[in-house]
Amino acid sequence: MSAVAASAAIPVSRARRRKRIRGSSIAILVFLTMCAAFVSLPLYVVIVTSFKTMEQIALGEVFALPTEWTIEPWRMAWSEVCAGMTCEGVSHGFWVSMKILFPSLLLSIGISAVTGYALALWKIRWAGTFLFVLFLCAFVPFQIIMIPLVLLISSLGIFGTIWAVAIVHSILAMPLLTLIFRNFYKDVPEEIINAAIMDCGSFWRIFFEIILPMSANIMIVVLILMITTVWNDYLIGLIFGGVGTQPMTVILANTVITSFGVVKYNVDMAAALLTAIPPLIVYFALGKFFVQGITAGAIKG
Amino acid sequence: MSVRWNWVSPRIALIPALAITAIAFFGAIIWTVWISFTRSRRFPDYAIDLADWTRQYERLFGDNAWQTALQNVFVLALGSALAIVFGFILAAMIEREKRGEGFFRTLFLYPLAVSFIVTGLVWRWMFNPDLGVQNFLRGLGWEGASFNWLADSHTAMYGIILASIWHGLGFYMALMLAGLKSINTEIWSAARLDGVSFWRLYIEIIIPMLKFTFLTCAILLSLGVVKTYDIVLAMTGGGPGTSTWTPAYFVVNSYAARGNIGFASSAAVMMLVMTAVLFLPLVLVTAWQARRREAMVQ
Numbered sequence: 001m002s003a004v005a006a007s008a009a010i011p012v013s014r015a016r017r018r019k020r021i022r023g024s025s026i027a028i029l030v031f032l033t034m035c036a037a038f039v040s041l042p043l044y045v046v047i048v049t050s051f052k053t054m055e056q057i058a059l060g061e062v063f064a065l066p067t068e069w070t071i072e073p074w075r076m077a078w079s080e081v082c083a084g085m086t087c088e089g090v091s092h093g094f095w096v097s098m099k100i101l102f103p104s105l106l107l108s109i110g111i112s113a114v115t116g117y118a119l120a121l122w123k124i125r126w127a128g129t130f131l132f133v134l135f136l137c138a139f140v141p142f143q144i145i146m147i148p149l150v151l152l153i154s155s156l157g158i159f160g161t162i163w164a165v166a167i168v169h170s171i172l173a174m175p176l177l178t179l180i181f182r183n184f185y186k187d188v189p190e191e192i193i194n195a196a197i198m199d200c201g202s203f204w205r206i207f208f209e210i211i212l213p214m215s216a217n218i219m220i221v222v223l224i225l226m227i228t229t230v231w232n233d234y235l236i237g238l239i240f241g242g243v244g245t246q247p248m249t250v251i252l253a254n255t256v257i258t259s260f261g262v263v264k265y266n267v268d269m270a271a272a273l274l275t276a277i278p279p280l281i282v283y284f285a286l287g288k289f290f291v292q293g294i295t296a297g298a299i300k301g
Numbered sequence: 302m303s304v305r306w307n308w309v310s311p312r313i314a315l316i317p318a319l320a321i322t323a324i325a326f327f328g329a330i331i332w333t334v335w336i337s338f339t340r341s342r343r344f345p346d347y348a349i350d351l352a353d354w355t356r357q358y359e360r361l362f363g364d365n366a367w368q369t370a371l372q373n374v375f376v377l378a379l380g381s382a383l384a385i386v387f388g389f390i391l392a393a394m395i396e397r398e399k400r401g402e403g404f405f406r407t408l409f410l411y412p413l414a415v416s417f418i419v420t421g422l423v424w425r426w427m428f429n430p431d432l433g434v435q436n437f438l439r440g441l442g443w444e445g446a447s448f449n450w451l452a453d454s455h456t457a458m459y460g461i462i463l464a465s466i467w468h469g470l471g472f473y474m475a476l477m478l479a480g481l482k483s484i485n486t487e488i489w490s491a492a493r494l495d496g497v498s499f500w501r502l503y504i505e506i507i508i509p510m511l512k513f514t515f516l517t518c519a520i521l522l523s524l525g526v527v528k529t530y531d532i533v534l535a536m537t538g539g540g541p542g543t544s545t546w547t548p549a550y551f552v553v554n555s556y557a558a559r560g561n562i563g564f565a566s567s568a569a570v571m572m573l574v575m576t577a578v579l580f581l582p583l584v585l586v587t588a589w590q591a592r593r594r595e596a597m598v599q
Contacts, residue, residue, distance in 0.1 A: 028398045035391060036408045039467065042423045043411075049426065060436040062427075115318040122311035130319075137326045139580055141528050143552040144569040145329035147336070147562055151345070152325070171325045174318060203310030232416030234531045235553065249418045253535060256422050269426060276419045283414035287407055290414070291475050 050074065050270035057265050073266035077274055081267050083254035090271045092244075093251030096162065097231060097278075100247055103166035104230045108173040109222060115174075116181025117211055121193050122203065131182065138175040146239060153240060160242025168236050173229065177222055184218040185211065224286055225293040228279045248275050330573065333566045341563035357567035366543040367568065370551045373458055374575070377547065378526045380462030381469065385518045388473025389511075393503065395474075396481045406478070410471035417468065421535025424464040425451065428536075454544035457537050461545060464532060469525070473518050480514035481507070513586060520583045527575050548572050 052066040079089040119127045153164045196206045237247035252275045256268045283290050338354045339346050361367050427433050430449035438446035450460035492502045530549040537545045555565035
């Protein structure tokens with residue numbers, strides 16, 4: 001009885017549903033597009049501002065396209081704009097950030113990959129406890145260890161150098177990266193490791209010849225996570241970088257916040273874009289891995 | 302021989318990580334807690350005056366800027382929570398309307414790749430009273446439009462909240478989307494067959510199923526709020542006055558500008574306490590979920 005009623009009702013309801021879904025689809029797409037506009041509006045404003053002349057900016061039409069496109073602000077931002085006392089543009093900061101990035105990546109990924117591998121695949125009795133401790137450390141706010149780290153780094157005699165910034169980045173990233181690597185390596189079948197050990201494989205040979213070649217996926221995820229973290233960092237660069245070794249974000253902030261005289265908004269915005277471009281390139285080129293990276297960084301722990 | 306080396310090598314390999322944990326995390330935290338009980342000013346002074354060991358904390362809680370910072374943390378946490386709400390709405394819509402999923406996801410997430418400093422500077426420009434959005438709105442004929450939030454100590458915090466939401470929205474959307482995708486597809490078709498209405502489906506079934514995703518988001522958000530520093534610096538520099546100070550800003554300012562290590566340490570310890578209080582539920586939830594997953598496997 002009910003089956004008959006149901007089968008009779010299906011065509012009607014299906015027809016009605018299809019119509020209703022189309023209506024709600026449009027509503028949803030309109031809403032999503034509006035939200036997308038909100039999200040992309042600041043980027044649009046910054047881009048058009050950076051190509052305008054100061055005369056046009058003074059008119060106050062923030063959303064208007066440049067009437068006269070100029071790359072002069074970009075050139076000034078790159079090589080001439082003043083940050084505090086020095087006037088060499090953000091290019092200097094760009095190269096410093098690059099110099100900080102590579103040792104940071106090498107150190108943090110090197111230590112974390114080996115640690116994660118040892119904890120995941122070699123029977124160490126206190127591995128569980130240590131992982132829990134790392135989990136706690138991953139959430140410690142930087143400010144609480146900042147001052148003792150300054151003293152520690154000073155006592156090593158490298159305070160104010162690129163290495164100081166790179167080492168502090170590696171220290172801070174180590175707990176989280178180790179957890180990510182360990183979660184990846186723990187799914188390696190035990191048989192592979194046992195067979196490798198039988199085959200006279202040592203701890204390091206197994207790591208370099210078996211484990212590392214199969215880590216490409218997780219390496220990309222971790223690389224993206226670290227590149228964006230290190231590049232976008234401000235505080236570590238501010239505290240641990242000295243004169244001439246401050247990363248791009250610090251130079252940018254000094255340029256925009258402590259500018260004297262007539263503010264050149266177009267140059268400021270070009271400088272901001274120059275600073276934002278490297279992580280944005282990483283994001284748009286490797287979006288899928290980026291999402292994995294940040295969600296791994298957020299919850300897997 | 303090789304067996305012995307295979308016992309020793311992993312333990313040697315763990316030495317750097319153990320050293321970092323012991324020195325840079327545990328040692329440093331103990332150092333900061335210890336210093337917060339001393340009279341240290343510009344240089345560390347390790348003697349604790351037992352009669353007066355709470356002096357830094359008494360000064361801290363008597364400090365108006367610290368009171369403001371504490372209030373701002375709450376305002377910021379409540380305001381930024383909108384990012385979770387909107388993140389869920391967006392995720393639900395993207396999940397429901399499969400068309401354009403990749404496009405919208407990419408677009409909503411890109412602010413996350415932009416640093417807080419750049420985010421702050423960009424929004425500072427949007428809030429510019431003479432040349433920014435306010436001027437545009439007035440130009441449209443809305444004479445009373447006021448978008449100069451950052452200049453007023455009552456509204457500056459809302460400006461920072463807006464920029465934080467812009468920055469974090471995509472992140473919570475991505476987490477929610479992952480949660481929604483993990484929901485068994487049979488629930489959707491079962492609900493459709495039962496004729497459950499749209500609102501009831503979400504409010505009574507989907508949201509309760511995602512309660513741990515929501516909790517995780519809320520905890521991550523509050524942990525992030527406690528650490529808020531860069532965006533405040535880039536947008537307002539703590540101003541007007543001290544109205545947009547946050548605890549993290551307070552610590553850095555006490556250390557770098559005032560040069561007072563003991564005072565900065567006491568504020569940093571309070572940050573650690575806040576983090577610990579927020580963190581405890583995350584540990585419990587993670588443990589609970591791990592147990593549930595094991596139970597499901599068995």
